[in-house]
Amino acid sequence: MTDKKIILDIRNFSVSFEQYDKGFSRTGLPVIRNLDVTIHEGEMVAVVGSSGSGKSLLAHEILGILPYNATMGGELLYDGEILTKERQKALRGNEIVLVPQSTAFLDPLMKIGPQIRKGKKDRASREKLNEIFQGYHLKEEVQNLYPFELSGGMNRRVLVSTALMGNPRLVIADEPTPGLHMDMVRRVMSHFRELADRGAGVLLITHDLEQALEVADRVVVFYAGTTVEDADVSDFGSEEMLRHPYSRALFRALPQNGFQFIKGTQPYVKELPEGCPFGPRCEQCIEACKGEIPYREVRGGRVRCICAK
Amino acid sequence: MRRINGRMMTAALLGAAVLFLFVITVAGHMYAEEALVTDFSRKDLSPGGAYIFGTDWLGRDMFIRTLTGLSMSIQIGILAACVSSVLALILGVLAATMGKTADALITWVIDLVMGIPHILLLILISYAFGKGFKGVVVGVALTHWTSLARVIRGEVLQLKEALYIRAAQKLGMSQLKIAWKHMLPHLFPQFLVGLILTFPHAILHEASITFLGFGLPPEQPAIGIILSESMKYLAMGRWWLALFPGLLLVFTVVLFDVAGESLRKLLDPGSTHK
Amino acid sequence: MKEYFVFIGKHTIRMLLLVFFVSAAAFTLVSVSPIDPLQANVGQAAMGSMSQEQIAKLQAYWGVGEPPLHRFFSWAGDFFRGDMGVSLLYRQPVSRVIGVKLVNSLWLMAIAWLLSGMIGFVLGILAGLKEGSFVDRLVKGYSLLIASTPAFWLALVLLMIFAVWLKVLPIGLSVPIGVETGAVTVMDRIRHAILPAATLSITGIANITLHTREKMIEIMESDYVLFARARGESTWSIVKNHALRNVALPAMTLQFASISEIFGGSVLVEQTFSYPGLGQAAVTAGLGSDVPLLLGITVISALFVFGGNLIANILYGVIDPRIRRGGART
Numbered sequence: 082m083t084d085k086k087i088i089l090d091i092r093n094f095s096v097s098f099e100q101y102d103k104g105f106s107r108t109g110l111p112v113i114r115n116l117d118v119t120i121h122e123g124e125m126v127a128v129v130g131s132s133g134s135g136k137s138l139l140a141h142e143i144l145g146i147l148p149y150n151a152t153m154g155g156e157l158l159y160d161g162e163i164l165t166k167e168r169q170k171a172l173r174g175n176e177i178v179l180v181p182q183s184t185a186f187l188d189p190l191m192k193i194g195p196q197i198r199k200g201k202k203d204r205a206s207r208e209k210l211n212e213i214f215q216g217y218h219l220k221e222e223v224q225n226l227y228p229f230e231l232s233g234g235m236n237r238r239v240l241v242s243t244a245l246m247g248n249p250r251l252v253i254a255d256e257p258t259p260g261l262h263m264d265m266v267r268r269v270m271s272h273f274r275e276l277a278d279r280g281a282g283v284l285l286i287t288h289d290l291e292q293a294l295e296v297a298d299r300v301v302v303f304y305a306g307t308t309v310e311d312a313d314v315s316d317f318g319s320e321e322m323l324r325h326p327y328s329r330a331l332f333r334a335l336p337q338n339g340f341q342f343i344k345g346t347q348p349y350v351k352e353l354p355e356g357c358p359f360g361p362r363c364e365q366c367i368e369a370c371k372g373e374i375p376y377r378e379v380r381g382g383r384v385r386c387i388c389a390k
Numbered sequence: 391m392r393r394i395n396g397r398m399m400t401a402a403l404l405g406a407a408v409l410f411l412f413v414i415t416v417a418g419h420m421y422a423e424e425a426l427v428t429d430f431s432r433k434d435l436s437p438g439g440a441y442i443f444g445t446d447w448l449g450r451d452m453f454i455r456t457l458t459g460l461s462m463s464i465q466i467g468i469l470a471a472c473v474s475s476v477l478a479l480i481l482g483v484l485a486a487t488m489g490k491t492a493d494a495l496i497t498w499v500i501d502l503v504m505g506i507p508h509i510l511l512l513i514l515i516s517y518a519f520g521k522g523f524k525g526v527v528v529g530v531a532l533t534h535w536t537s538l539a540r541v542i543r544g545e546v547l548q549l550k551e552a553l554y555i556r557a558a559q560k561l562g563m564s565q566l567k568i569a570w571k572h573m574l575p576h577l578f579p580q581f582l583v584g585l586i587l588t589f590p591h592a593i594l595h596e597a598s599i600t601f602l603g604f605g606l607p608p609e610q611p612a613i614g615i616i617l618s619e620s621m622k623y624l625a626m627g628r629w630w631l632a633l634f635p636g637l638l639l640v641f642t643v644v645l646f647d648v649a650g651e652s653l654r655k656l657l658d659p660g661s662t663h664k
Numbered sequence: 665m666k667e668y669f670v671f672i673g674k675h676t677i678r679m680l681l682l683v684f685f686v687s688a689a690a691f692t693l694v695s696v697s698p699i700d701p702l703q704a705n706v707g708q709a710a711m712g713s714m715s716q717e718q719i720a721k722l723q724a725y726w727g728v729g730e731p732p733l734h735r736f737f738s739w740a741g742d743f744f745r746g747d748m749g750v751s752l753l754y755r756q757p758v759s760r761v762i763g764v765k766l767v768n769s770l771w772l773m774a775i776a777w778l779l780s781g782m783i784g785f786v787l788g789i790l791a792g793l794k795e796g797s798f799v800d801r802l803v804k805g806y807s808l809l810i811a812s813t814p815a816f817w818l819a820l821v822l823l824m825i826f827a828v829w830l831k832v833l834p835i836g837l838s839v840p841i842g843v844e845t846g847a848v849t850v851m852d853r854i855r856h857a858i859l860p861a862a863t864l865s866i867t868g869i870a871n872i873t874l875h876t877r878e879k880m881i882e883i884m885e886s887d888y889v890l891f892a893r894a895r896g897e898s899t900w901s902i903v904k905n906h907a908l909r910n911v912a913l914p915a916m917t918l919q920f921a922s923i924s925e926i927f928g929g930s931v932l933v934e935q936t937f938s939y940p941g942l943g944q945a946a947v948t949a950g951l952g953s954d955v956p957l958l959l960g961i962t963v964i965s966a967l968f969v970f971g972g973n974l975i976a977n978i979l980y981g982v983i984d985p986r987i988r989r990g991g992a993r994t
Contacts, residue, residue: 144894174896186891190909190985199897200905227985243895498685505686505969507928509943510962513950517958518693594814598932601816602947617817621936629824636817643812651808 085121087161088251088282089143092117093376094155096138096147109152110350113138113306115385116155117376120251120282125274127285127293129331130303131347136286140255143284144179145169159251174199175247180254180273184236187228194224197243206246213245217272237265241272252276252283258292270296290317290331302328305347305358308376311383324384327359357386400656403649407586410645411464418461421454426609437630444630447623456635459613460642466523466612467593470530474592475585478535479577482542483569486550496543500536508533509598516604526605530592538584545580549573579657586650590643597639613639668981668988675977679970686966687743687959691736694955701752701955743963749956753948758960761945766964769934769941771853773926775861780868780926781919787869788876789911793903795881803873810870815929819863819936826859833859860937864929871925872918879914883907913984920976924969 096113112135120126130136141147143157145166157164159172169177188196198206211221217238223231231239237257244252254273258266274296277283287293293300294317302310302325310325320338323329333341345362354360356371363370365388376385432441433449443452485496503511512529519525549555549572558568600606600614613635620631694701742749748758791803810818826833834856883889884907892902931943938944942961949957981987 141890141894146890146893170896172896173894179891179894181887181891181894186887188888188892188906188909190913191905196905199892199895199901227989229986230989247896501682502685502689504924505682505966506690506962507924507931507965507969509928509931510946510965513931513946514690514693514958514962517699517950517953518697520698590812594812597814598816601814602932602935603951617820621820624820624823624828627828629828632817632820632824636814636820639817640809640813644809647808647812 085123087119088122088159089118089120089284090156090158090161091119091143092156092158094142094157095153096135096142097152098148099150099152111306111353112350113142115307115376116303117308117311117383118284118301119311120284122250122282123277123280124299125277125283125285125297126299126301127287127297128301128303128308129287129290129293132288135306135350136288136303137255140179140253140284140286143169143251143253144173144177146173176249177251178244178247178249178253180240180244180252180257182256182259184228184231184240186240189228191227192224193226193228193231193239196228197224197239197246199246209246210242213242217242234265237269237272241269244276249276249281252281253286254283255286256288257285258287258289266292267295291335302331305353306350307358307385309359309385313382316382322380324379324382324389325359325386326363326365326388330362396652397656400649400652403645403652407645407649410642411468414457414464414642415461418458418464421458424451424454426450426611434628436628437634443634444628446619446628446631452630452634455611455616456613456638459611459616459635460638462606462610462612463593463596463614463639464642466527466530466596467589470527470534470592470596471585471589473527473531474534474588475538475581477531478538478584479542479581481535482539483546483573483577485539485543486546487565487569493543496539500539503533503536508595509602512595512599513602513604516599521604523606526596526599529599530595533595534588534592538581538588541580541584542577545577546573549576583650583654583657586646586653590646590650593639594643671981671987672978675974679974682970683963683966684740687740687963688736690959690962691739692732694959695732695735699953701953739959743960748960751949751954751957753952753954753957758956761957762942762960762964765940765942765945768939769930769943771857772861772864772934772939772941773923773930775857776864776868776929777919777923777926779861779865780872780922783865784869784872785876785915785919787873788915789880789903789907791873792877792880792884792911793899793907795884800877804877807870807873807877810866811874813867814932815863815867816932816936818866819859819933822859822863823936856939860930860933860939863933863936864926867929868922868926872915872922875918876911876915879911880907883910886910913980916979916983917976920972923972927965927968 094113094116095111097109097111099109116139118126118128118139128136128139138147138151142151142153143164145164147153159168159177162168164172173179187193194210195202198210210224214221214223219235219238219242223235223239240257252273257273258269261269270292273283273285277298285293285297290300294314297314300312300314300317301308302312304327310323310328312323312328316322316324317332320329320332323332330343332338334343343362348354348358348361354371357363357366357374360366360370367388369387374385374387376383379389427450429445429449431449432445433447434445437444437452441451441453443456445451446455481496481499485493506514511533515529515532516522516525519528555568555572558572563571596605596612597614597617600612601618602614603618606612606615616635617632620628620635623631739749746759748762750756751758751761754761787803787807791800794800884902889902889906892906897905927943930941931946933939934941934943935947942965945957946961948954949961
């Protein structure tokens, strides 16, 4: 791990939603529990999990834009201090920025330029945007287009541009390359790598391990709302280096390792097993897996598995 | 104690609405004769004591008159709302399943009905039926099916795309059987909500059209007629003739509106969190 | 640009067709009625005292004995040329009766249309901004209550309060009784229009508010508002930059669609206040079996309703860049 300053530190975090059960009773739905992620300055960390594991909520909780019926627990530290609602409000869009999945996250009726400038018309913001656009080889005319008029190639660069209007120290990229060609993916990813190399911490949220391995420094494996392993990218060089059986399963499912998928599906939040959420699909599962499972350091990484050595 | 949540609220509201309907209808029948009794020894009494809604210029008990009037309106409302909803169901399903021409035709008719202001269309239909009970029921029924028909049409179009329906088609199930076995159960909640929500509108329009003088004869004291008669006595300060019957009408409409809306919200899959 | 004109052309043709079919439907309805407008208006006694010739002339005018389709086309043809027939009750050309009444009504309806549109828009945005907040519940409660209140009863209540109890406003009619037409001042007209206009506005607000609120809630839950919030935009900035922009289009459509409702409401309100407008004329015509007048009013109001929709569609194209700049919509 690097010696650089920790920019974001999420400890034992949980999110749950109020929801109706059958009949008249209401229950809390624990969408995320036991989530641990740390990001250093200049580091790119990928949170990898299949869809439905609650990844997007992670982005929303850091920004403080979860819906009102969500309850949170655990600790969220930014730059060494607790990230309160007030700090989130002050920092989001400036120091903490989000790059969304697609242009569906842009207002369809507002032109690109004013939209990125958040409606500001002053000289400084105009010049800044022009500079950013030049950096991404976007013509100035693009600022006069509406989102529906952007071409596929422009989309990503425009979305990344939105992040640069502030002074980002933490960039959250939520599934930034859905359904894109590998060529295109590389290009988009290079934008994020660039941001990290300039000193920002980058949190890449994705379901695609292959992409993550290509650009990230560290990979956090996410399963059914829980972080099960935190490993260096180099650990994905061979199966033995990995610590959690689910990470190994992901590894075996990579194309270069033979597309081997394990049986079963990720459990729905309402039907989570006791203890380790991966238990029912795990070959090494023992009785003790049904109890409390600590997140501990193993060989330089972290893992939530009692069998890991 | 557990907090009262939306589902209990909905159940309670629906229960209250049904109970209210029942009580008013029974009371309306019980007092049908009494509502017409005139007694000049007790005319123009303001509300209070023995006559909580007061009496009118013929000494008729306004409370009883209001009850019977409301029960009359409710019966017409139910009848019209049922006819209207069934019409909406049939036309909505037809539009979505019988091909492009039928769809265009029905959409066209919907636009047509929506193009004439409701009240005006009611006047026309009532006139077509020679004014009277039939005109009111048919009129209200024919003017309230459009929005529900649209909802049902949309729902069926969506269902048609659903995988299990397509699978059933591939398996060679007949159209009718698919409609009956797979579509109707999904449409039923929408239909029910539509029916419940159509009812208050039907009552409102029934009251409006009878208020204007179309429809029921003055001897049948529907709410609209009671209110229209009260107009002549307003200037004399007999406010109770208009206030209480109207309040009760508004109460009925609000009750069903709220009950229907909360049921709709509950059945909306997006609302499980609330 | 060419696409836009095709778009407008299509909608115009559609509107004209709809008006035509509305007239056909209305004509059918009055034709199947068991009520004979001649008997009802000219009356048995009068018919008896008329010469055979006169009766024949009247019958010829009404097309008695001709096939209905023929009658319809002869009526529609005349109508198209501006001859809407003669009102049986007013004994005047229908076009003149409608002209006078429409001016009276337009006053009322225009005021109510603008007021309810503006107030409803603002209330809807305030309520929808934060679903479930105190303001939202208050506004929603008010709107639901008003939406459940028949316009004529609201009119009665306002009459009781302001005309009978407080005695600050007149009971009804558009001008004072017993005053000569020349002596009626603008103030008189305004005083007599206040209550009807207020009733119409109050009823109109409910619908506009509820719909705007729903759109607003939808917008506030949209991905682009979520992203705007993630970018640190304040609530005010979100409203200014995104919500107003996006809610304006549906609100405008809604505003033009509400013409139908205002027309319907004016029938009830005018009848209650004895306000001599188009709505009251419709009731009088319906009750008095004045078929030419009833048909005339129906067609005119349909023209207003569909015309409103057409304007909304045209404006939509002007405002929405996706249509203006040749996007996906057709």
